[in-house]
Amino acid sequence: MFRSIIRCAALLCAVFSCTVSAADAGLTVDDPYVRLAPPGAQATGAFMTIRNSGSADRKLVKAESTAAKMVQLHNHINENGVMKMRQVDSIDIKANAQTELKPGSYHVMLIDLTAPLKEGDAVPITLTFDDGTRTQITAPVRKQAMTMPAGKAMNHGDMAN
Numbered sequence: 279m280f281r282s283i284i285r286c287a288a289l290l291c292a293v294f295s296c297t298v299s300a301a302d303a304g305l306t307v308d309d310p311y312v313r314l315a316p317p318g319a320q321a322t323g324a325f326m327t328i329r330n331s332g333s334a335d336r337k338l339v340k341a342e343s344t345a346a347k348m349v350q351l352h353n354h355i356n357e358n359g360v361m362k363m364r365q366v367d368s369i370d371i372k373a374n375a376q377t378e379l380k381p382g383s384y385h386v387m388l389i390d391l392t393a394p395l396k397e398g399d400a401v402p403i404t405l406t407f408d409d410g411t412r413t414q415i416t417a418p419v420r421k422q423a424m425t426m427p428a429g430k431a432m433n434h435g436d437m438a439n
């Protein structure tokens with residue numbers, strides 16, 4: 279009797295986790311943060327790791343936040359040795375893989391901040407994926423050391439300098 283209950287629970291669990299991962303599309307967001315903008319800067323980047331445990335390739339197609347008047351998906355490209363930002367329509371998150379949004383690569387760009395951000399502030403960001411799934415995350419504002427090699431020009435959020 280007890281054993282059959284356990285078996286039943288295990289089965290239910292298997293059924294449910296399957297249902298849940300279909301509902302949330304198997305996407306999880308790890309370690310989101312917003313980079314503390316230099317004083318006076320009107321824009322900064324949000325970074326995170328998006329993991330896709332599902333068997334279908336997915337795309338991040340939109341990001342929204344009340345912290346900025348405009349939110350865009352961006353990538354950095356190296357153009358003749360100069361890092362430049364480009365807006366992109368979507369960011370791929372391949373099946374059973376993860377995409378890191380990080381400085382010098384893909385990021386969520388917060389443009390025209392509605393209020394100056396301080397270290398430790400919690401920034402709400404809503405992510406929309408290609409199947410219409412929306413995920414709300416909270417990204418703390420963090421001071422971040424540049425991870426780019428020193429001396430490389432990078433016109434990212436530091437236009438005030």
Ligand SMILES: [Cu+2]
Nearest residue numbers: 323352363387
């Ligand atoms: Cu950007």
